[in-house]
Amino acid sequence: MRLLVLLMSMGFVGVTSGQTNPVFNDPEAAQLNMSQFELTEAEAIRVEKLKALDVSFGVSNLSAVELLGKYSETQVERLKYARKHVIATADNIGRSQAWALAVYEVSQEQNMVAAVLNANPAIREGLATLKMSAPGDDWSGFDRDGRAPEKKRTLFVSLSCGDACVDSFIDQKDKVIDRTVSALDVVFVGSTSLDQVSIFDWAKHAGVTYEALESGILNLHIDNEEWVAFRNGYNDVPRLVR
Numbered sequence: 001m002r003l004l005v006l007l008m009s010m011g012f013v014g015v016t017s018g019q020t021n022p023v024f025n026d027p028e029a030a031q032l033n034m035s036q037f038e039l040t041e042a043e044a045i046r047v048e049k050l051k052a053l054d055v056s057f058g059v060s061n062l063s064a065v066e067l068l069g070k071y072s073e074t075q076v077e078r079l080k081y082a083r084k085h086v087i088a089t090a091d092n093i094g095r096s097q098a099w100a101l102a103v104y105e106v107s108q109e110q111n112m113v114a115a116v117l118n119a120n121p122a123i124r125e126g127l128a129t130l131k132m133s134a135p136g137d138d139w140s141g142f143d144r145d146g147r148a149p150e151k152k153r154t155l156f157v158s159l160s161c162g163d164a165c166v167d168s169f170i171d172q173k174d175k176v177i178d179r180t181v182s183a184l185d186v187v188f189v190g191s192t193s194l195d196q197v198s199i200f201d202w203a204k205h206a207g208v209t210y211e212a213l214e215s216g217i218l219n220l221h222i223d224n225e226e227w228v229a230f231r232n233g234y235n236d237v238p239r240l241v242r
Contacts, residue, residue, distance in 0.1 A: 033064040101196035168238035
C-alpha cells in the first residue's frame with residue numbers, strides 16, 4: 001500500500017474508482033506516440049512507466065519506440081521497435097527538408113531570409129546534422145558583402161529531365177567550383193512548393209553540398225512567374241542563360 005502511495009505521489013500511477021491503469025501524464029503526447037509509431041494503448045501505457053524508470057538513471061530524452069526497444073526482453077521485440085524507429089526517423093528527415101524549404105520560400109517572398117534564419121538557428125543546425133543543405137542567407141544572387149557577382153549563370157532544368165539535366169548541372173557546377181563562373185542559379189521548370197523534397201533529393205543526387213549553398217555560389221529555385229518571364233516562356237530543358 002505504501003508503495004502504491006509513493007508511485008501515485010510521483011505521478012507514476014493514477015487510480016480512479018474501478019480503474020487500475022495508469023493515467024497519461026500528457027494525454028496528447030501519448031496519442032501522438034500512438035499515431036506516429038503505431039503503438040497500442042498498452043504500449044503507450046508502458047512508455048509512461050518506462051519514462052519514470054529511465055529518468056531514475058538520468059534524463060535521456062528517448063522517443064517512445066526507443067524506450068520500448070531499450071527495455072525489450074527479446075530480440076524479436078527489439079527488432080520490432082527498431083523498425084518503427086527507422087521508419088519514423090526517415091519520415092522526420094523528409095519533414096525537416098520540406099519545412100526548411102517552406103521557410104525559405106516564404107522568407108524569400110518577403111525578402112527576409114537572413115532575418116528568419118537568424119531568429120531560427122535550429123533550422124540550419126538541424127539540417128546540418130543531417131548533412132542537408134539549409135536555405136542560405138543569400139538566395140538573391142548577391143555576394144555576402146552586397147556586391148553583384150560577375151559571370152553569373154542560370155540553368156533551367158526539370159525533375160523529369162533525367163541524366164541530360166544532371167549532366168548539364170554538373171558541368172556548370174564544376175565551372176563554379178573552378179571559379180570560371182562566380183555563381184549559378186538552378187531553376188526547376190514547372191516545379192511548385194509540392195516538389196520541394198524532390199528538389200532536395202535531386203540536388204543530393206547531383207552532388208550539391210551544404211557548403212556550396214551556404215556560400216551562395218549555388219542557388220536552387222522553385223519555378224514562378226518571374227522565372228517564366230526571364231526565360232521568355234520557353235520550357236525546354238536543360239537550358240543555360242549567361
